[in-house]
Amino acid sequence: MPIFINNNYKSQENAIHQLVNNFFDDGEWIVKGSRNSIKSNFLNNENVNIKFFQKPGLLKSIIYSFFRATKAKRSFDYANYLIENNIKTPFPIAYIVEKNSFGLLGNSYYISQQIEYDFTIRELIHNPSFENRQSILEQFASFTFNMHEAKINFLDHSPGNTLIVKRDKINYDFYLIDLNRMKFENLSIQKRMDNFKKMWLSKTMVKIIANKYAELSEQNKSELQQILLLKTKQFKYKTYRKKFLKKKIGL
Missing domain, CATH: 3.30.200.20 (Phosphorylase Kinase; domain 1)
Structure with a gap:
């Protein structure tokens, strides 16, 4: 071998x-x-x-x-x-x-x-009262922004594929896993927001992430919120529709 x-x-x-x-x-x-x-x-x-x-x-x-x-x-x-x-x-x-x-x-x-991690993004999605939730989401937005700036389009950017390690009371480290699906390219703002769509973000989470990303990328906050919200809604609709059709035909 x-x-x-x-x-x-x-x-x-x-x-x-x-x-x-x-x-x-x-x-x-x-x-x-x-x-x-x-x-x-x-x-x-x-x-x-x-x-x-x-x-x-x-x-x-x-x-x-x-x-x-x-x-x-x-x-x-x-x-x-x-x-x-x-x-x-x-x-x-x-x-x-x-x-x-x-x-x-x-x-x-x-x-x-092996990384000894504390949690993933999934825990934040299901628990609106998660400790330091807003700060973690803002730091996650910064992490993803840096990834995009390095021309990395992580196609499996989903809730379970980022491990989060609590470094101290307010700071967190983020580790990507399940790496075999990536593209390396310059990303437009549309593609950057599209890269968040698999995160199953709530409206509150969309606002937090879009605002932080807008600050880092010098984009309009309101416009970025609208783009990210639309990408998220489209992905959720497509996923729910696929599940409905599979159930309908008995798959």
């Missing part, structure tokens, strides 16, 4: 291989999915996460083998890009890609440091 390791972890190649070889026997499940799964384990004395990407179907296997980077490679490369641009994410340790004798992609793995 070809392995690609961060220079800081070159001396631990054998231990990393062992983690992957024993993936299904050792460690604790964090996510046990039908295709992608995550386990927590120890690399020597360091707590790490191993994300398992199951072998894709034949067509996708051909695409990922010859025309597009695998999810494991993208996760590793994107994490390095984020860190280089001062956007926090669990430190990338290594990725491993299995290939058969025809050079087609099999299973793959991405290994990163």
Whole structure:
């Protein structure tokens, strides 16, 4: 199995291989999915996460083998890009890609440091009285603004994909996870607001985030509120409609 390791972890190649070889026997499940799964384990004395990407179907296997980077490679490369641009994410340790004798992609793995976080954006959405809620949302808006300024369009910018660590009584750190879907481009203000749509923001949250983002980007607060509110409403309507149609036809 070809392995690609961060220079800081070159001396631990054998231990990393062992983690992957024993993936299904050792460690604790964090996510046990039908295709992608995550386990927590120890690399020597360091707590790490191993994300398992199951072998894709034949067509996708051909695409990922010859025309597009695998999810494991993208996760590793994107994490390095984020860190280089001062956007926090669990430190990338290594990725491993299995290939058969025809050079087609099999299973793959991405290994990163584990972050001991306090909560995610999801908790704020469901609890309007969450401690320091407004300040956290404003800091999250600043974090996302810095991400956009670094030309990062995180396509999975959703409530569970930002881990939040309480640094002290009033300051918080934000870490992006689930990184394999990103674009790197200059973002218009429309695209920037569109990037918040999966957050399931309430009207109150829309106002807080839009006002802070407007302050940082020197945009009109009222106009930004209108754009973000429209993007949020459109996404919610589309999601509810899809669920309704699936229920209607019995899927």
